[in-house]
Each structure stands twice: as C-alpha cells, then as structure tokens.
Amino acid sequence: MDSLETFVVEATIASEQEFYRKIIEDNLSSLKLAPAIGRIKVVLRPEDSLFQMAIILRDVGTKVTTLDIADVEAKPVAGEIIITIKKEQYMTELLGKLWERYGKANISQPDRWTVAITIDKPEEEATFIKEMMVADPRHRLHENLVDFAIRVTPEGFRVRYHLYKSNHFVFVASEEALEHEWIEEAGAMLEELIEGGKK
Template sequence: MDALETFIVESAIDSETAFYRQIIEDNLSSLKLGPAIGRIKVVLRPEDSLFQMAIILRDVGTKVTTLDMADVEAKTGASHEVVISIKKERYIPALLKKLWARHGKANIRQPDRWTVAVDSDNPQEEAEFIGKMIVADPRHTLHEDLVDFAIRVTPEGFRVRYHLFKGNRFVFVASEEAMDREWIEEAGAMLEELMAGGKTK
C-alpha cells in the first residue's frame, strides 16, 4: 500500500483506535485504494454512536476514451465495419461491455486479443462515435469504491449514513441514531484540517 501523507484515527477508547486503524489499512489494501488516497482522518465517538471520516484524494486521473486506448478505423469495402486495434489491453473488458450495450454481442467480433470489429451500416459515422466514447472514468469508479470502503470500516449497525464526494474531497458520517447536522459540519471541519496538513498519528 502506498504510504499515506496523513493517517489519523481517534477514539476515546484506546483499543478501538488500534483496531479500527488495522481495519482501515486492511480495506485500503484489499480495495487497492492506497494510491488514490493522500490523507485520511477517522473519528469514533462511541458515546454518540458516531463514526466520521474525511479523505483528501491524490490525482486520480482523467477519463479514457477509445482513442486513448486504441486506433479506430472505418472499413467501407465489402465488410462495412469498424476495426478497433487495441493499444492498452487493460481497458478491453470495459470497451467490450460498452460496445455490446450499443450494438449487441452478435455484431461484435474479436478475431484476436488486439482486435475488435464492429458491424455497422455507417462505419465512418460509427468510427467517429466509438473513438470519442468514454471507456473508463476513474472518478466514477473511485466514488463507488470510496463508499464501499467507508461502509466496510464503519461499525456494525451504523446504518444512518451521509457522504459527500466533491473534487478531491470525500466525507462520510455514520451513526445508529438520527443524523445530526452538527456531525456533518464536524466532518467538514476535519476535511479542512486535512487540507491544512494534519499530522500522522
């Protein structure tokens, strides 16, 4: 796991601090979120049945289009198809999923691992569309992974939840009780503290 710039876990109960720190480390590793997270602070308040988390993200990358991971060519001879020549193999599953949704599996062929062919009545127009198509959006996937991570490390039974993902900031608050607006504001203050550069504990 990439070293975090800041990693703070606070609880009134010392044994909980070490326990939750380990849970957080294990889940960061299993979800492979370490490279995406720069700073994290978690506060547990058992007396309020409260769990708060604030995260500052590192640069997570930009959207990937088909042209970022392949060459796209329209064939207008006897075949009438769009031929996609793969340059970055890691995006093939995501590309195929999008092509199947648009054209149906019957109209997609993969003669070898580096080539995908799409049957089309208008190959030129379709090649332009496919070239600009978003194949992967790291931020969308990251949002889902962050929520999953937060739920995994939250104490059992804390089913009242709030989260906010904006820019490079993520806040998560959970409780067994009705959500108090002040708790969300406190988590926002934790975020500001991290932005200012909190220290590792």
Template sequence: MEALETFIVESPVPEEGAAYRSIISDVISELVLGGAIGRIKVVIRPEDSLFQMAIILRGSQPTVKVSDIGSVEAGNLAKKEVKISLTEEKYLPELLELLWARYGRAKVFQPERRTLIMNAEDTSAEIEFLKEMIVADPKQTLLSRLVEMAIRSTPEGFRVRYHSMKENHFIFVASEDTLKPEWIEEGHKILAEILEEK
C-alpha cells in the same frame, strides 16, 4: 501499504482509536487504496453513535476513451464497417459490453483478439463517436472502493450513512441513529482541517 501523509484516528478512548486505526489500515491494504489516499482523518464518538471520516486523495486518473486504448478507422467501405484496433487489452471486457449494448451482440465481430468490427450506416460519424466513447471511469471505481472501505471500517450496526466525493475529497459519516445535519457539517470541517495541514 504506501505511507499516508496524514493518518489520524480520534476517539475518547485511546485504545479504541488504536484498534480502529489498525482495522482501517488493514481495509486500506486489502482494497489496495494506499496509493490513492494521501490524508485521512477519522473521528469516532461512541457516546453519539457517530463515525466520521474525511479523505484527501493523492490525485485522480482521467477517464479512458476508446482512442486511448486503440485506433478507430473505417474497415471495408462496401460493407460500411467500423474497425477498432486495440493497442491495450486491459479494458476489452468493458469495451465489448458497451459495443454489445450499442450494436447488439450479433453485430459485433471479433476476428482477432485485438480487432473489433461493427457495421454502421454513417461510418464517419460512428468513427468520431467511438473515438470519444468512455470505456472506463477510474474515479467511479475509486469512489465505490472508498465507500466499501468506509463501510468496512465502520462499527457494526452503523447503517445510516452519508458520503460525498468532490474532486479529490471524500467525506463519510455513519451512525446507528438518524444523521444530524451538524454531524455532516463536522465531516466537512474535518476535511478542511486536513486540507490545511502542510
């Protein structure tokens, strides 16, 4: 796991804090999040059945468009074809799902591994649309992995949860009981604390 700039786990019982730090480290490693997380602070208050986590990410990746992974151009003009030639295959499954949803499975042809052909009435407009079509959003994938990491790190039975992600900041609050608004505010204060650290 890549070293984190800040990794704090606070608990009234020091041994409990150390145990949770170990659990969280293992989960971060399992989900390969070490490179994404810069700072993390966790506060555990067993007397309130409360678990709070604030994370600052190192940075986020931009969305991936079709034009980022290949070229989109006119194919056979007589057949009104639009052709995608991929330079990167990594996102091919996601791209195929999107194309099947737009055109239907039977209308997406793949004559070669890196070539996809579809028919369109207005090929010019379709080419422009496809160039800008988002194939993958790494931020959404990262958010789902952060939520999974937080849930796996939370004590058993803490099923009432709140999470928020804005820009490169992630907050997670969980409890066995109904969440109090002040607990969520505390989560935001924990985030502010680690934001201020130099």
C-alpha cells in the same frame, strides 16, 4: 500499499485505535484505493455511537475515451471497424458500450487485443467510436469510496451521510439519528486535512 501523506485514526478507547487503523489499511488494500487517497482522518467515538471520516483524494485522472486505450481503423470495403486494444484494463467497459450501441451479434473478438465491428457506415461510426467515453474513473472511485466507508464503519452504524465533491470525501455514520454538528465536525476534519497539505 501506497503511503498516505496523512493517516490519522482517533478513538476515545485506545485499544480501538490500532484495531480500526488495521481494518482501514486492509480495506484500502483490498479495494485498491490507496493510490487514489492522499490524506485520511477517522474519528471513532463509541460513547456517542459516532464514526466520522474525511478524505482528500489524489488526482485520479479524467474521462477515458476509446482513443486513450485503443487504435480505431475503418475498413469500408470489408464493412467493419477494427479496434486494436492498447490498455486492457478498460476492455469490459469498452465492450459493454459497443454491445449497447451495435448489438453483440455485430461484434467479434478474434483475439484478446482485437475487436471487430461489422457495420454499414464504418467511416462515420469509427469517428464516433474514437471519441466515445469508455470510463470515468471519478464515478468508479465514488462507488468504491462509499463501499470502503461502509466496510470500515462499526457494525450497526446504519444511519449514514456522505459527501463527495471535487477531490474531497466526507462520511459520517451512527446507530442513532445523525446530529448536524457531527456533520459539521467531519467538515472541520476535512478542512484540517486541507490545511495540513498546505504546510
């Protein structure tokens, strides 16, 4: 697991501190989130039925276009576009976008590194495909962060609040109705992490 700049777990019951630290580490690893997270702080107060988490993310990159992951070539005589894959990790997203636009019947995959699209105006469509957004890592990261937070939250803490903005993520959960001050406390935890990174 990538080392975090800051990894703090506070619990009012000492035995739960290491237990939750291990749960968090295991889930960071299984969801492959560690490279995206720079700093994390978790506070657990069972007596208040309260779980709080603040995270500062590392830069996860920008939107990925087809040209970022493949070469695109129009073949007007053959009436097709050939896409040669350079980065395979986005293949599922690329195929999904192509199927949606051109239909599965017009797309073939002669090998794992090549996608061929049979089409009427290959030059025009090749220009579109080159600039087409294939994936947005930030969107996927948001989903994974929420999944991670829910996984590490104590059983039964079903009343939840989260905020994902810029490179910050705050999560609060409880068995009871959430108190406004708990959300403010989580915001203060985030500020503490931000300040800690400036030292």
